[in-house]
Amino acid sequence: MERLAVGPMHVEVIEGQGPYLLLVHGVCSSRAQWRPNLAGLSRFCRPVVVELLGHGRSGAPADPEEWRPAAYLRRFEAIRAGIGAERWATCGQSMGAGLTLRYALEHPERILAQAFTNSNSALAPANPAATDEARRARVAAFEAGGRAALEAMPFFPKRTGRLAPEVEDELVRDAAAITPASMAETMRSTFPELSVADRFAETAVPTLLVNGVREKAFQRHRDWARSVLPGLDVVDLDGGHPVNLDRPAAFNAALQAFLAGLGAYEARAHRARRPRPPRRACAGDD
Numbered sequence: 001m002e003r004l005a006v007g008p009m010h011v012e013v014i015e016g017q018g019p020y021l022l023l024v025h026g027v028c029s030s031r032a033q034w035r036p037n038l039a040g041l042s043r044f045c046r047p048v049v050v051e052l053l054g055h056g057r058s059g060a061p062a063d064p065e066e067w068r069p070a071a072y073l074r075r076f077e078a079i080r081a082g083i084g085a086e087r088w089a090t091c092g093q094s095m096g097a098g099l100t101l102r103y104a105l106e107h108p109e110r111i112l113a114q115a116f117t118n119s120n121s122a123l124a125p126a127n128p129a130a131t132d133e134a135r136r137a138r139v140a141a142f143e144a145g146g147r148a149a150l151e152a153m154p155f156f157p158k159r160t161g162r163l164a165p166e167v168e169d170e171l172v173r174d175a176a177a178i179t180p181a182s183m184a185e186t187m188r189s190t191f192p193e194l195s196v197a198d199r200f201a202e203t204a205v206p207t208l209l210v211n212g213v214r215e216k217a218f219q220r221h222r223d224w225a226r227s228v229l230p231g232l233d234v235v236d237l238d239g240g241h242p243v244n245l246d247r248p249a250a251f252n253a254a255l256q257a258f259l260a261g262l263g264a265y266e267a268r269a270h271r272a273r274r275p276r277p278p279r280r281a282c283a284g285d286d
Contacts, residue, residue, distance in 0.1 A: 008059030010051045016042030020085045026094025028156045030056035030174035040252035054182025067189035091115040098122035098194030113206040123221040126195040201228040208233045208258040212243030
């Protein structure tokens with residue numbers, strides 16, 4: 001494993017075979033989000049694991065601009081250049097999907113293919129009715145709640161016995177390092193720009209959604225995404241919001257099959273782009 005320093009962001013490059021695969025976890029998680037997947041993924045790609053600002057081993061910059069999605073995209077590009085990849089694949093989980101999907105919209109020429117998992121923050125329409133004043137009030141209320149408010153967040157890791165003990169322990173241990181202040185900055189500067197619903201139909205790279213069907217609230221977004229992006233591949237698994245943790249072997253298999261099929265995708269796209277020869281005139285044509 002190789003560690004990279006990209007500003008305040010902690011980055012680990014895992015040895016493997018095949019294309020580089022950027023892995024971006026969701027809110028309240030850490031590199032532990034991918035722990036059950038890494039051995040399997042490294043058989044057909046080279047995982048590049050990052051941790052969000054204020055999470056895990058990443059820093060918490062004082063400048064709010066550093067927390068905006070545009071700053072994350074600049075760091076992704078710096079990582080790609082740092083490992084010497086002309087193009088790579090990406091995979092975003094939950095909040096991380098809001099960042100990786102936007103990355104593919106802004107830099108499609110850098111993306112071989114992308115995958116993502118359940119992400120309400122990425123696919124739900126942005127809320128134009130929410131004023132800056134209302135957002136500030138919500139963040140202030142969260143900060144006033146301190147540690148209790150942080151640990152009450154829906155995806156804050158807790159020991160449930162659902163996951164392998166070593167994975168659950170690492171998630172809980174890493175979450176203990178998240179501070180209310182850093183989460184408040186994520187809410188203030190990152191959350192408002194996570195939705196890509198207004199641009200999702202513009203997606204121009206091969207895309208896979210690995211959907212955890214047990215998260216009922218996400219299924220309408222799953223159906224909407226397929227309707228606006230007809231080329232979207234969807235694999236439905238019997239898992240919840242953290243589907244890659246619930247079904248690690250099936251998740252890895254879905255990614256492997258998806259990446260293995262890129263040659264066929266490129267051939268179809270090439271045929272679609274190739275100009276048709278002019279039709280030969282036939283007797284009776286006007």
